[in-house]
């Protein structure tokens with residue numbers, strides 16, 4: 001009989017293992033698993049990417065015959081259906097494990113609880129909900145994708161204490177300090193795509209990569225109605241990371257040809273809207289999308305209902321300027337009582353900056 005403390009420790013280890021595949025598993029979740037025999041870890045695994053075996057299978061392979069009578073910890077309910085791989089419940093039953101500790105049940109209402117039931121029917125003891133909120137937090141994008149059939153939209157911006165995201169001239173490098181910017185690189189590594197608008201590309205010529213941080217680069221997406229974009233830009237260097245440009249039909253066909261030659265994917269839509277773009281990214285199997293755009297596009301994205309989470313980095317600096325850009329453009333709200341109030345707000349100090357996060 002393992003103590004609750006031990007169970008929590010093992011589940012935290014599952015989450016640590018799961019995180020090794022951050023940004024690489026979509027449309028699948030991040031999952032880690034640990035197998036314990038007589039208080040000793042005899043197998044560990046995580047789900048590396050869609051199409052590869054699930055976390056429990058890797059842990060079982062490592063544990064081999066020591067899985068018999070063991071306790072299996074897994075951050076998400078074992079699957080009980082044939083997807084691209086056979087059900088993990090069958091593998092756990094075949095291995096003769098005696099107990100399974102589950103972080104959270106499968107969020108998909110069609111299969112939720114089915115894996116737990118199958119294990120219990122085979123006489124395996126099942127405990128559900130150990131470190132559940134940490135498990136849900138790690139897979140918040142996956143859960144959102146399953147429940148709402150859209151990727152999780154995260155709007156991130158850096159602003160001065162007086163609420164500006166650039167000077168009146170449009171110059172914005174840099175508002176926050178090194179530590180905040182490094183954190184942004186980590187956030188990018190955990191996301192499937194990053195979006196900016198055409199104006200941010202013209203003004204900032206961003207890279208939108210994870211820079212020195214380990215982890216894969218997200219897909220870089222540019223939304224531009226006009227396609228009035230420079231022929232030279234950091235985002236056109238597709239050997240570093242993939243770039244997708246979304247524009248309106250028949251815009252700037254000369255530039256379109258140049259971009260395609262450089263390996264940039266260009267998609268033409270009848271109209272370029274945040275919801276249309278999120279739908280397209282959902283269909284491509286993406287779970288999390290980081291909006292790093294300016295205020296005009298950010299307001300459109302909020303109005304379209306595709307932003308669920310806000311990450312606001314605030315630097316203790318004042319730049320001033322009545323027409324200097326601010327993080328969110330016009331939302332058409334006239335009274336302060338109509339303001340969008342964030343839920344589950346957290347606040348942390350990142351070196352000299354403050355990060356406020358919350359959900360819409």
Ligand SMILES: NC(=O)c1ccc[n+]([C@@H]2O[C@H](COP(=O)([O-])OP(=O)(O)OC[C@H]3O[C@@H](n4cnc5c(N)ncnc54)[C@H](OP(=O)(O)O)[C@@H]3O)[C@@H](O)[C@H]2O)c1
Nearest residue numbers: 157158165170197198199200224225226293294295296297
């Ligand atoms: N501090 C920060 O965190 C931060 C982050 C990003 C940007 N910025 C600053 O913000 C300023 C740019 O702000 P911005 O608001 O113009 O940003 P933006 O990110 O360029 O968004 C606006 C652009 O998005 C494109 N777009 C495509 N579909 C759209 C739609 N349905 N609705 C609205 N726009 C659509 C248009 O590009 P086309 O004109 O090409 O058609 C439009 O000009 C720059 O000064 C930049 O330095 C700061």
Ligand SMILES: [Zn+2]
Nearest residue numbers: 054078079088
């Ligand atoms: Zn499975």
